[in-house]
Amino acid sequence: MPLNLLGKCRVNGVQKRRVHSVSSRNAAFERLQCGGNRLSRTLCTLPSITCELSLQLLLRFFMQGRLRCEIMALVSPSMVASSAPQPTTESAVSGEPVITVDNLHTVFHTQDGDVHAVNGVTFSLRPGELLGVVGESGSGKSVTMMSLLRLLPMPPAEITSGEVHFGGQDLLKLGTNALRDLRGGDVGFIFQDPMTSLNPVFTVGFQLTEPLRIHMGLSKADAMERAVELLELVGIPSARERLKDFPHQFSGGMRQRVMIAIALACDPKLLIADEPTTALDVTVQAQIIELVKELRERLGMAIIWITHDLGVVAGIADRVAVMYGGQIVEYAEVKHLYDDPKHPYTKALLQTLPSHEFAHGDTREERLVSIPGQAPNLKGPLKACPFAPRCEYVHQRCLDENPPMFDVRDGQQSRCWLEDQT
Amino acid sequence: MLNYTIRRLLIAIPTLLFISFVIFFIVKLSPSDPTANLPLTIPPEVREKIRESLGVNQPLVVQFYLWLKQLMISEPLYWSNQWFGTNFEVGQRIISYQTRSPVMDIVIQRMPQTLIVVGTSYIVGILIALPIGIISAYRQYSWFDNAGTLVSMIGFSVPPFFSGVLAIVIFSVLLGWLPSIYDTTHTVTDWDSFVVQFKQMIMPVMVLALQTTAQISRFLRASMLDNLNQDYVRTARAKGLKEQTVVLVHVLRNSLIPVITVIALGVPAIFGGAIITEQVFKVNGLGQLLIISIQAGDVPTVQTLTFMFAVLIVLFNLIADVLYGIMDPRIRYD
Ligand SMILES: Nc1ncnc2c1ncn2[C@@H]1O[C@H](COP(=O)(O)OP(=O)(O)OP(=O)(O)O)[C@@H](O)[C@H]1O
């Protein structure tokens, strides 16, 4: 009886995720279970677990003391198939969304009144998809993404409404423990500034093994092994020795690689990268981008990539969300966005984009400040189109009412009254 | 690090020599007569003899030289004989004008009282300060933080000669719970005598601990607040760490760096004794010894005690720096 093992199995020996317990009267299984106390909780250190791994094989590993699992589920082959890795070619960007964000609103309660930083953001990502999020400073990109995992300091922040569906749960209603399991586990986060995002007094090895130990239940030694693999994965030479180094002994680009390794540690289904390259110089930036592209192909996770840089987005994203005033104002596949932008803000952005954007390393400030006018005031809920003061197509309706999202074509939406066909 | 430490120790020698020289002249500048405290019936010629025998009439430089020689040579030899059973020729030791006995003997005699009372209070103060500092920062502006602020303000602004006396009035005079005088002759032999010792220690320890707590808890709070806003804290949370781990491992470890140095720098004060508090509770420790000696114009004792404090201050400055280097991997001394 070839029973399969549910471990969200993925090849390459790179495995993750706690395996869920299912009670079973199967004698062999019980035997595995009671023996498991001596062993660590996950399957992740087993070499090359494949979906087809049979119980017999498991038992043999167990006898040899090589299996490290305590709880395991015996499932039908069809279930295993659904949790098998998604191939990651373009066509594979399909299937059930990994994450669905619906009408998210986040408010900061400050001393001079409420700041409405996120005003109804809606998007979703399928496995393997890369969503680029662009927009000028203060448009609410970081706040939106941190709201998803409730990483904002509350107070002053408050997520006033919305739903975030991930793995069949609403993250905004999830208990803190369950949420913590997702952070760094199924959802990896890379932050804006690699220079300050690592703790200066702990070694890189310590910081990298932390998520491995809490999410995958690895022992210290196993976690170290996996940490070496991860550092190699992100292209850090002599990884084993470097684990003992402190963050200040790494360059900015190397630190960002470490951050990426931390985010990838537990094989996330979703990687959120908040301007992962902004603080780096152009060549390092290009290397990191290549790295993420490659990792995405190898590991097949969905990625949200926040950036100021439309040039970067053009190179890597499947779809793009353009943010302005805490809203997504245009949402489109990358080719549509560049060939046929609809929203006046997107058009203005694209006009400011020099054609040689990578070559001369001009800073993002130069590029984005060039849309004339001021960033919108987010005190109070939006009552008009936030872009109206800077928009060359502004008309009376824009000042009376904030436009909803209009479908422009299949998969392209624009939040502008100009698109109202009725 | 070792190189650095050795270098610092070597630099400390001329520093200390200079300090002791300055102390010596300042003490000598104050007009005081070692025979002033003697009974009035003693005739002036005898007083003059006494002065002569104490060497007070010699030039200052000679006096300083003699004192230095006694401190650097006679005393180490004497203690070597005492502790290691060696058999060195010991010259003249430093003699107190007041008691005519060696200053070091008195110091050693009084050291335990000071260490027990002031040392305990320092440890107690720090132990209380740590949780207060952590919680106050983590729950900034909560009622707990506000209470902590109030207590620290009291600790900072109310001097021990007031809080000490107040405590005596309340707990000894009005309530009669605790003894007002610290009995240094009391020895702990069994449970009951331990209780007595414990009771007599409560007030002086708490009065002093209040000050330590006020200082360290504020310092830790500020340091924690600094660190709680750092990006690496967000990273730690995003890794899925428990809030406890985030605060007590990641944030606290960073916040302790400056706090540890402050704690180290505060240690000499323990030996210095809480001069006022010892006075209030009649603890005959080193602080009290210093006061009596100053009043009696007992130059050798004052000189020796201040020099010891100077040594401790220099030493703990070094220790603070070394600890900083150990705690913070970004610091490199070599
Ligand atoms: N702690 C806070 N208190 C009050 N307002 C805040 C706070 N954090 C962010 N905001 C506001 O939220 C809005 C969105 O900020 P956010 O950091 O998301 O911008 P961003 O698009 O990520 O910009 P950047 O490209 O500069 O990172 C800004 O207007 C900002 O002023």
Ligand code: SF4
């Ligand atoms: S709604 Fe009006 S103001 Fe806003 S972008 Fe469209 S045309 Fe411009």
Ligand SMILES: [Mg+2]
């Ligand atoms: Mg940001």
